[in-house]
Amino acid sequence: MIFDRFRLDGQVALVTGGTRGIGLAIAEALGEAGAKVVIAGRSRNAAAEDRLAEAGVDCEFIAADLIKNDAADALVTETISRTGRLDILVNNAGLAIHGDSGEFPDPIWREIMTVNVDAVFRACRAALAPxxxxxxxxxxxxxxISGIVSNIPQNQVAYNTSKAAVHMMTKSLASEVAAENIRVNAIAPGYIETDLSRGGIDNPDWFPIWRSMTPMGRVGQPEEVAGAALLLCSAAASYITGDVLVIDGGYTTR
Known part of the structure; x- marks a missing residue:
């Protein structure tokens, strides 16, 4: 049956930034589909683990600070040491800092690139061997969507640049490993209600613009991203690779 192709029984999924927001919702969706899930984050979130346990998800937590050069390699190694395999890697951990380009400091630029680009590549590289x-x-x-359009009114050249790099990394890697039965895709969320976006949603100058530019007239929920993630991680998407799936309530149509 077609719905069986969404099942992930016997598979192991590693989700970085999996203790909250979009990452947690994805971990829950993959776990409900039968995967054993490893969530990684800088610090433990007992509430997240309780939520996954209540959903019947087989889950483990591994602490990882991906700003460190060796963290991604260590995370993949530890995942395989605990579970014996790695079938799915979800690179969700990210950092968003806004600022005027004319005054944007080098250390903050480097921090964003380290977490949003370098750590993603390192995790991809580490996952390829297993x-x-x-x-x-x-x-x-x-x-x-910030890797596709220059959304306003916030100034965020570093974040936008980092996400555009993730999209091209996805396409390039997908092309390179497709013949080895390894699929690589990306999701490009719009404004989703998470801790990362809370400051903008609460901003009386920003949020009315965000909402007016979104045809659906609202922000999305993490679960609305998680369903697409399950599709792309499952055999239901066996002929999809190198894609960047936009989930934005129509924002990028305008």
Whole structure:
């Protein structure tokens, strides 16, 4: 049956930034589909683990600070040490800092690029060896509509640049490993209600513009991203690779 192709029984999924927001929703969706889920974050979130346990998700937590050069390699190694395999990697951890380009400091630029681009590449690179040994694998990178359009009114050249890099990384890697039965895709969310976007949603100058530029007239919920993530991580998407799936309530249509 077609719905069986969405099942992930026997698979192991690693979700970075999986303790809250979009990452947690994706971890829950993958776990409900049968995957054993490893969530990674800088610090433990007991509420997130309780939520996953209540949903019947087989889950483990691994602490990882992806700003460190060796963190992604160590995270993948620890995941395989605990679970024996790695079938799905979701690169969700990210950092957003706004600022005027004429005054944007080098250290903040470097921090954004380290977390949003360098760590994503390092995790992809680390995942390739076990996926190649298994003869299959799925990588899902979380990009953003900010890698497609210059959204306003906030100034965020560093964040926009980093997410555009994630999209091209996704396409290039997908082309490189497609013949090895490893699929690589990305999701580009619009404005989703999470801790990361809370400041903008609460901003009386920003949010009315965000809402007016979104045809659906609202922000999205993490669960509305998680469903698409399940599709792209499952056999239901077996002929999809190198795609950047936009989930934005129509924002980029305008």
């Amino acid at each position: 996926m190649r040994r298994q003869g299959s694998g799925v990588i899902l990178n979380i990009g953003s």
